[in-house]
Amino acid sequence: MKGKCPDCSAEIEIADDSIEGEIVVCPDCGLELEVKKDATGKIELRQITIEREDWGE
Amino acid sequence: MIYDQIRPEERLLIDSARRKSLRLNLHDAERINLDLLDHGKEEPFEDVILQRCISYFRSLHLTASLEKRGITVINSSRIASICGNKLLTTLELAEAKIPIPRARLAFSVESALDALSKLGYPAVLKPIIGSWGRLVAPLKDVESAKAIFEDREHMFPLYQVYYIQEMIQRPPRDIRCFIIGDAVVAAIYRYAPKDDWRTNTARGGHVEPCKVTQEIEELALKTVKALGEGVYGVDMMESDRGLLINEVNFTTEFRNSVPATGVDIPGKILDFAASKVRK
Numbered sequence: 001m002k003g004k005c006p007d008c009s010a011e012i013e014i015a016d017d018s019i020e021g022e023i024v025v026c027p028d029c030g031l032e033l034e035v036k037k038d039a040t041g042k043i044e045l046r047q048i049t050i051e052r053e054d055w056g057e
Numbered sequence: 058m059i060y061d062q063i064r065p066e067e068r069l070l071i072d073s074a075r076r077k078s079l080r081l082n083l084h085d086a087e088r089i090n091l092d093l094l095d096h097g098k099e100e101p102f103e104d105v106i107l108q109r110c111i112s113y114f115r116s117l118h119l120t121a122s123l124e125k126r127g128i129t130v131i132n133s134s135r136i137a138s139i140c141g142n143k144l145l146t147t148l149e150l151a152e153a154k155i156p157i158p159r160a161r162l163a164f165s166v167e168s169a170l171d172a173l174s175k176l177g178y179p180a181v182l183k184p185i186i187g188s189w190g191r192l193v194a195p196l197k198d199v200e201s202a203k204a205i206f207e208d209r210e211h212m213f214p215l216y217q218v219y220y221i222q223e224m225i226q227r228p229p230r231d232i233r234c235f236i237i238g239d240a241v242v243a244a245i246y247r248y249a250p251k252d253d254w255r256t257n258t259a260r261g262g263h264v265e266p267c268k269v270t271q272e273i274e275e276l277a278l279k280t281v282k283a284l285g286e287g288v289y290g291v292d293m294m295e296s297d298r299g300l301l302i303n304e305v306n307f308t309t310e311f312r313n314s315v316p317a318t319g320v321d322i323p324g325k326i327l328d329f330a331a332s333k334v335r336k
């Protein structure tokens with residue numbers, strides 16, 4: 001599967017067993033992207049824009 | 058496993074489970090809704106659950122709800138509630154006589170400044186909840202402290218709980234030690250990225266393997282004794298008083314530590330979880 005970086009339009013390889021919520025890093029610009037599926041099941045890469053206040057390890 | 062994002066850590070766990078032929082079902086936290094009174098008649102879950110939510114609030118509330126169904130959650134809600142909160146962590150570790158930096162608690166700008174005069178400058182203001190160094194602020198002198206406290210007065214009430222810690226003189230690195238079950242399995246040095254005094258690798262520092270010394274091991278085992286067995290990433294600082302525990306992470310990140318140490322951390326986490334499955 002292939003996706004597109006929403007920022008720099010680089011083509012990104014997405015593993016076939018990727019699941020929703022999976023984080024991929026754009027090899028060109030280093031942006032962290034999240035794998036999302038739309039209603040039709042089509043894969044889309046979305047930029048992770050928020051780091052919520054209670055996030056951490 | 059319950060998750061809200063598949064970070065490299067969760068991907069390593071999934072791949073490791075596949076190699077071990079372990080059945081690891083995935084639950085997206087956003088798709089869960091629980092009946093809190095009808096314990097588990099609908100929405101069945103496994104006997105053992107790895108809690109890997111990045112969100113502390115999700116993690117804590119989900120874990121507590123699942124435990125009431127008799128499910129073993131790794132880590133437990135007790136561990137989550139203590140380790141997700143810096144103040145509660147400090148209290149538990151202090152009670153167990155584990156060396157930690159001095160810290161004070163205050164609830165107003167005036168009292169926070171008084172706390173600082175007792176601790177001495179420089180010091181560090183930390184939100185009691187939150188991680189990756191977010192909103193951690195160095196307090197260099199009275200003026201900068203005042204400015205930062207005034208700022209916090211306009212924020213969510215959580216940020217008006219002033220947890221102030223002495224600033225430890227230390228090398229620009231800390232030690233992250235991994236505990237799985239009741240054993241220390243690996244340790245790394247985490248170096249602060251340039252232009253940043255924090256050492257959280259999520260913020261781009263680099264790591265190097267660290268030998269698990271007797272001192273590290275003893276401190277780590279004391280921590281397990283205080284908090285119970287589980288999966289931890291314990292952060293230690295090298296001070297002139299010896300090692301001090303700075304933070305105990307309970308949904309620990311290990312993406313950089315596996316290649317740095319050669320230790321199969323995801324595999325060991327899964328083995329620990331599997332050992333909890335009722336036969």
Ligand SMILES: [Zn+2]
Pocket residue numbers: 005006007008009010026027028029030031
């Ligand atoms: Zn890109």
